[in-house]
Amino acid sequence: MENIIIIGSGLAGLSTAIELLDKGRGVTILERYKVVGGRCADWVADGMRVESGLHRWLGFYKALPRLFEHAGLNPDDAVIWEDELEIRLPDGGPRGVLGLAPLHRPVQTVAGLLGNNDLISPAEKAQLTYMFTAGLLDYTLSKKELDQNTVYDYARKRGVSEEAITNMLIPVTEGIFFLPPERYSAMVLMGLLMPGVKRPHTIRVGSFSGGMTEVMCGPISEAIVRRGGGLQLDTTVERLAVEDGRVRGVYVNGELIEADHVVLATSLGAAQNLIRDGLGDHAWFQKMLSLPTMPAVTLQIELDEPALPEDHVVFSPKTVLASYAEQSRTTFRDVPGRLSIDMGQPEKFIGQPPETIFAAALADLKRVGIDIEGKVRRYRVVDHPQDFYLLTTGAESLRPPQATPIPGLTLAGDYTKQGLFCSMEGAVISGQRAARAVDRAMARG
Ligand SMILES: Cc1cc2nc3c(=O)[nH]c(=O)nc-3n(C[C@H](O)[C@H](O)[C@H](O)COP(=O)(O)OP(=O)(O)OC[C@H]3O[C@@H](n4cnc5c(N)ncnc54)[C@H](O)[C@@H]3O)c2cc1C
Incomplete structure (x- = not known):
């Protein structure tokens, strides 16, 4: 059987793998980290369980539940529907909880x-x-x-x-x-x-019933392996092997791993680096190489007690707290209190010492009436320097489709063309499209 290498075990890579296995094709996923999931992962960082960032599952997602079902899993086991959100303005401003x-x-x-x-x-x-x-x-x-x-x-x-x-x-x-x-x-x-x-009728909002590797990406990757797919963790692809205008495989630890086809399913920054080295002069990739990236910064805090009476997402405009949620009754039930914050103004915070980010968040939490001082057990910062494409005006025209003109190479990832932008649903759709592109390319020979 042919070997298709998929670089990256985020939702785009996992979705590509499941779809190709469905078509009877052979796949191997190479993932640089020791856990699967990419931006939908959880892991232990210096003794504390962290996640890639606070995520919400929207009720109108169709491709993501379908991915679960293809992997023989029930999406309902992974989601806890909260169906509401809160808006809290700082400094005694108004508040409200909205049903969704x-x-x-x-x-x-x-x-x-x-x-x-x-x-x-x-x-x-x-x-x-x-x-x-x-x-x-x-x-x-x-x-x-x-x-x-x-x-x-x-x-x-x-x-x-x-x-x-x-x-x-x-x-x-x-x-x-x-x-x-x-x-x-x-x-x-x-x-x-x-x-x-x-x-x-499908509008709903839910959180995860456990860490995202634990309840989503881990079980999906296990299904891939059970169905004969390969998965190699802790394996960084250093560069694409480009020969005579076609991609023949990838280099890992300086060694060539040959492949019949390669699917580049990394986030945008990593994809741009791999394309620059080998295909950087090719006209087709110029738009993709000029697609600007944007960072994300998250702060995750373990507490002696819940910071909020409900586990639901909260937005606090005019603060550095873009969105946040208590999670000790939903995603992280093994600790008495757990606050996950996606920070606003990430360009300002990316690369800053964790103490600076913590201090800024603590000050604004106080302004919205949440005082956690004296209750904090530990905290961690998780950065995403170049993982997102910038959702600004004009960027849409720079997003590449999944099929490329280079024989042996297909793209997947939330930045590639699909209608759901930087979302879990968008990543899964990109994987489905990539699998169809690979299948067409392989059938052409
Ligand atoms: C803080 C935060 C909050 C979010 N909130 C939501 C939300 O509420 N709802 C929602 O739907 N979406 C949300 N998202 C977006 C969602 O997580 C992403 O759109 C989706 O996970 C992207 O999947 P992907 O497979 O395209 O990329 P990724 O998940 O980034 O996967 C790429 C993979 O490639 C691997 N890789 C990179 N380079 C190499 C290499 N050289 N060799 C081998 N492997 C490599 C990476 O390690 C990674 O595992 C959020 C993301 C973040 C970070």
Whole structure:
């Protein structure tokens, strides 16, 4: 049987592997770390269990549950539906809990929309309804034009007040993907909302019932191995073996590992480095090489008791806390208190000493009424320097498709073309598309 090497065991690599195994093809995944999952992993860092960052599973995801089912797993075992989110403004500002499940919690969802008037006035609700209706229509009619607007500019053009932008739009841009409305593409925001608008009954939000390697990527990779796929951890691909214009394999520890086809399923920064070395002059890759990256920084704190009365996601605009959640009743049940924070302004915090990041978070936690001083057992910072593509205006046109013009090479990963941007769902879809591209290329010979 042929050997297809997949570089990277994130959701894109795992999804590519499952789909290719379904097609009867032979695969081996090479992963540089000792755990599978990439940006959906958990592991032990200096004695404390950490995760790659706070993740939320959205009810309208279809490809991700399908990946579980292909691996013989039940997605319901991995998710705990929370179906709500909280917005907490600092310095005594308003707060509100919004239901996020029209089918499963209709009363709370409707009450949240009609109430919370101190967070957002009825007039501002009307402004936002108008903006989102126009935005979704523009997304349907012309994604390209919409991608020329930042969320901030688009909202101002549609008459949304500064206060409504702060209270409601920062949570859905900076809260979800660390970028403020002034930099975030309006096309990305509308694109993320579109699947929920098309199927409103599927809108839900859930957390994981354990670490993401434990309940998702680990069991999926075990299914891959049971079905005959190979998985080599702690194996860094140093470069692609490019010969006579085709990819013939990869180099690991200076040794060539030959392959019939290679799927590059790393995050954007790592993919750009591997492409630069060997294919950097090729015209087709120039757009991908100029696609800007953005970092993410997360802070994870173990506590003597829960920091919050509920495990649900919280957004705090005007602070460094882009989104955060207590997790001791859901994902990390073996500790009495566990707070996971995705930091806002990651460019400012990336590479900073953990004490600096902790001090900044502690100060802003106090401003939103959460005092954890004296209850902290330990904390860790997990950085992602170049893992995301920048969700800014114009970036969409630089994203590459999965199929490349280079024989023997296919791309996968959340930065490659698919409609769900930097998300778990987007990564899985990219893997499905990559598998189809590989299958077509192999059939051509
Ligand atoms: C803090 C944070 C919060 C997030 N929140 C959400 C959320 O709430 N909901 C959501 O849907 N998504 C969320 N995401 C996004 C989601 O995690 C990613 O979109 C998805 O996991 C990307 O998967 P991937 O397979 O494309 O890339 P990755 O998961 O990055 O996988 C790439 C793999 O390639 C490996 N690799 C890299 N270079 C090499 C090499 N040279 N040799 C061998 N292996 C290599 C890496 O180690 C990694 O395992 C979040 C991400 C982060 C970091």
